[in-house]
Amino acid sequence: GENVEQHPSTLSVQEGDSAVIKCTYSDSASNYFPWYKQELGKRPQLIIDIRSNVGEKKDQRIAVTLNKTAKHFSLHITETQPEDSAVYFCAASRGSYKLIFGSGTRLLVRP
Amino acid sequence: DTAVSQTPKYLVTQMGNDKSIKCEQNLGHDTMYWYKQDSKKFLKIMFSYNNKELIINETVPNRFSPKSPDKAHLNLHINSLELGDSAVYFCASSQDGAGGSNEQFFGPGTRLTVL
Numbered sequence: 038g039e040n041v042e043q044h045p046s047t048l049s050v051q052e053g054d055s056a057v058i059k060c061t062y063s064d065s066a067s068n069y070f071p072w073y074k075q076e077l078g079k080r081p082q083l084i085i086d087i088r089s090n091v092g093e094k095k096d097q098r099i100a101v102t103l104n105k106t107a108k109h110f111s112l113h114i115t116e117t118q119p120e121d122s123a124v125y126f127c128a129a130s131r132g133s134y135k136l137i138f139g140s141g142t143r144l145l146v147r148p
Numbered sequence: 149d150t151a152v153s154q155t156p157k158y159l160v161t162q163m164g165n166d167k168s169i170k171c172e173q174n175l176g177h178d179t180m181y182w183y184k185q186d187s188k189k190f191l192k193i194m195f196s197y198n199n200k201e202l203i204i205n206e207t208v209p210n211r212f213s214p215k216s217p218d219k220a221h222l223n224l225h226i227n228s229l230e231l232g233d234s235a236v237y238f239c240a241s242s243q244d245g246a247g248g249s250n251e252q253f254f255g256p257g258t259r260l261t262v263l
């Protein structure tokens with residue numbers, strides 16, 4: 038069935054360093070790939086998304102890359118700051134009213 | 149001016165009880181969802197509704213019954229609560245169409261604790 042795998046489960050970086058989170062998906066018909074950030078005790082919020090007709094998208098310090106052939110996509114955060122500390126979720130959808138989420142990555146940015 | 153709201157925020161109840169969680173969105177979206185987030189933070193879809201019609205039911209026990217009185221509301225009723233139902237339940241909405249998926253806006257969550 039549909040599945041999204043996410044790695045690593047935890048990631049600790051020094052403030053100012055870069056962080057990379059990787060996801061792979063199983064459904065080759067997936068065409069929408071959002072990333073959500075969830076701070077402790079809060080709701081998940083979209084930070085960036087990419088569609089299958091685009092290979093890369095950037096928004097200030099965050100970027101997402103998509104490799105459709107390999108069925109994987111990645112989130113890149115540059116110049117990390119303590120406020121980037123949160124749980125990050127990747128997800129994939131084929132446009133069928135259903136998002137399949139990865140298992141989450143807990144990012145800790147050390148000051 | 150809250151986009152997606154849920155009540156209650158916290159729910160503590162005994163095993164075997166029946167409880168409901170309410171969700172409302174004022175974004176004019178056609179699609180609403182219920183997700184369950186367990187203690188390991190795994191976020192799993194339970195139901196999707198589009199224009200009040202059930203679209204997705206992800207093999208959720210029939211103790212869980214969603215109801216959508218109109219496009220802006222999607223409530224979740226749970227019968228005969230079990231310990232394993234303890235989790236955070238998130239409602240969400242999006243303007244999805246046949247053309248594909250769009251951003252889902254999540255509610256603040258309802259933390260359900262079954263004793």
